[in-house]
Structures are given as structure tokens and as C-alpha cells.
Amino acid sequence: MTASVAGARGGRRERAPLRPQAGGKGSDMQPTEKKSPTFKQELVAVFGKPVAENPTQPMVEAAFRRLGLDWRYLTVEVDPADLGEAVRGARAMGFAGFNCTIPHKVAVIPHLDGLGKSAELMGAVNCVVRRGDQLIGENTDGKGFLKALESRLAPARKRIVMFGAGGAARAVGVELGLAGAAHLTVVNRDERRGKELAELLAARAGLSVDFVPWNRSFRVPEGSDIVINATSIGLFPDTEARLDLEIGSLGSGMVVADVIPNPPKTRLVRDAESRGCTVIDGLEMLVNQGVIGIKYWTGLDADPKVMRDALLDIFGD
Ligand SMILES: NC(=O)c1ccc[n+]([C@@H]2O[C@H](COP(=O)([O-])OP(=O)(O)OC[C@H]3O[C@@H](n4cnc5c(N)ncnc54)[C@H](OP(=O)(O)O)[C@@H]3O)[C@@H](O)[C@H]2O)c1
Numbered sequence: 188m189t190a191s192v193a194g195a196r197g198g199r200r201e202r203a204p205l206r207p208q209a210g211g212k213g214s215d216m217q218p219t220e221k222k223s224p225t226f227k228q229e230l231v232a233v234f235g236k237p238v239a240e241n242p243t244q245p246m247v248e249a250a251f252r253r254l255g256l257d258w259r260y261l262t263v264e265v266d267p268a269d270l271g272e273a274v275r276g277a278r279a280m281g282f283a284g285f286n287c288t289i290p291h292k293v294a295v296i297p298h299l300d301g302l303g304k305s306a307e308l309m310g311a312v313n314c315v316v317r318r319g320d321q322l323i324g325e326n327t328d329g330k331g332f333l334k335a336l337e338s339r340l341a342p343a344r345k346r347i348v349m350f351g352a353g354g355a356a357r358a359v360g361v362e363l364g365l366a367g368a369a370h371l372t373v374v375n376r377d378e379r380r381g382k383e384l385a386e387l388l389a390a391r392a393g394l395s396v397d398f399v400p401w402n403r404s405f406r407v408p409e410g411s412d413i414v415i416n417a418t419s420i421g422l423f424p425d426t427e428a429r430l431d432l433e434i435g436s437l438g439s440g441m442v443v444a445d446v447i448p449n450p451p452k453t454r455l456v457r458d459a460e461s462r463g464c465t466v467i468d469g470l471e472m473l474v475n476q477g478v479i480g481i482k483y484w485t486g487l488d489a490d491p492k493v494m495r496d497a498l499l500d501i502f503g504d
Pocket of ligand 1: 378
């Protein structure tokens, strides 16, 4: 078990069996077998505020349909003052788990029974999983990013530059440390925040790390293998915003990854493509963290293509 577990709360509740619909992928039903009717769905959710524009529900429900699961993913606006009651409600109603987004990723921790390793190192939870009668907090953001990166270049023993020092940067940085990166340069506008992240990653994720204040155009050092945008620069509606970066310092041997999912083709992605770099867009991270969450909740492997297609229907290419 990856989680360190504090005191259990609530009564024991067994997870209801997965109920593939006849004909669905993963179904073990014979065509002649009669299905006993049940109208009770399994529930998962995202809690956030504001949350209305969060596109996780169409992405995850597309995966559920492909898996033949009669599950529902609810997008629920929860005020910070009501977070504890919302978690109690999720327990009472037997949710298989739920995602947490802004502003609940840290505040949810006291309401849980334990944390997985990454969530504990980051001090932030984006995915809660019911295991037996316990609610365990995990963090899948960095794991989703890592999965995308590893499909191009494993970060072990690599030299990496990362822009940003917020929640996404922390999640990515911790996973890079756990994956054995050789060196990480954190570049951030706010010096205090950047230094704090660099110190945390060195102390807790075992990374060799330095911090560079971002007060002029940044030149990616020769010999860098991976460049990551973990800031919010380029996010809709400011889609033409550009990182203050010397594009000419991007070499064709580098992998350039952006965490921005909307739009997928950020300026950085386009600039890196024009330099011949291998490029990873923010949709991959979003889809992968969803695949990992679905695995935690259902035990099944979701189809990332179905999930990406659902997002592309919303965001466009
Ligand atoms: N694809 C995915 O699955 C996924 C998952 C999580 C997050 N994200 C994306 O990650 C982005 C960051 O999220 P977060 O939670 O880390 O936000 P955050 O905690 O608010 O951090 C934002 C970061 O962006 C930097 N920044 C913002 N505007 C800037 C500017 N004009 N110039 C320089 N630096 C700037 C901030 O620098 P300062 O410290 O100097 O303010 C900070 O480092 C969001 O856009 C979100 O969409 C994607």
C-alpha cells in the first residue's frame, strides 16, 4: 500500500462490484445471460470553486462509456467553508472517490484518512480514493505529466529546466525527483516562491536543483535535455502569451513540454516545433492524470485516446 494512513473514520463500506454493461469493452457477460436490473450508479466527482469550466467530466465519462461502466462523474461547486461537509457527504454516499481542484487541494487533507507518497511530499491532493472504509489522498498531476514525458524521454539522469513554482510545478518537480532526474533548474518570476520550491525539491525529493530568478529573457543552457512550462502563461483566454525565453536556445534534441491544456497548441508548443524539438502538450498530462485516477477508482485501464478526443471536441486542435 502506497499510503500512510491516519485514523479510520466512518463505517466499513465495501466497493460495489464493477458492473460492465453488456457489449461494452471489458464485459464478461455472455450475450444470452440475462442482466439483473440495477439502477444504482457508482459515483465520483470533482469538488472545486469555481468549477463550472472544468472539463474533466466529459473526459472521464467518455472513458467510463468505453469501459462499459455505468458510473457518473459529477462536477460539484463546493465553497471552502463547506469542504468538510462535502467530504462527509461523499463518504456517506459511498463515492468511489473524487478529484479536488482550486481551492481545495491543500485544505482537503485534514478531512482524509491518509496520503499517498507523492501527495505527502507535495502537501497537496488532487485525487481522493476510497480504499475499504478510508479516503486516501493521492496526487496524479505530476504522475500524469511523468507518464507523458516517459513516453518520449525518461527523466532519469537528465538535465531539466522548469518555468514556474506554483502547484503544477511542485507536482511535476516532485515526480522528476522521484524518477531520478540529474539536475533541475527552477526559473520563476517571484523569487521567494521559486527559492522555496527549489529548497523543498532538494530536501524532500532528493533533487540536485538550482533557482534562477526570471527577470530577463531566459537562455536555456546547452546540454539541457528537457524544458517544461509549468506556469499558467498561454492559458485561455490569453492564448498568444509567450514565455520570456530565447527561442533560439531550444535545440532540436530537446523535449519541450507544456502543462497548459487549453489551448493544446500554445505559443511555446508552436515555437518548440519550429525549432525541431520533441513536443508534449498539456492535454497529455490532463488525460494521463485522468487515466491514473480512473485506475485508482475502478481498477481498470481507461483508453487515453477516447479521453483526448473528448477534450479535443471541447478545446479544438
Ligand atoms: N495539464 C494538466 O493536467 C494540468 C494540471 C494542473 C495544472 N495545469 C496548468 O498549470 C498551470 C499552473 O497551475 P498552478 O496550479 O501551478 O498555478 P499557480 O499555483 O497559480 O502558479 C502559477 C505559476 O505561473 C507563474 N506565472 C503566471 N503568470 C506569469 C507571468 N505572466 N510571467 C511569469 N510567470 C507567471 C507564476 O509565477 P509567480 O510565482 O512569479 O507568480 C507561478 O509560478 C495552470 O494554467 C493550469 O491550467 C495543468
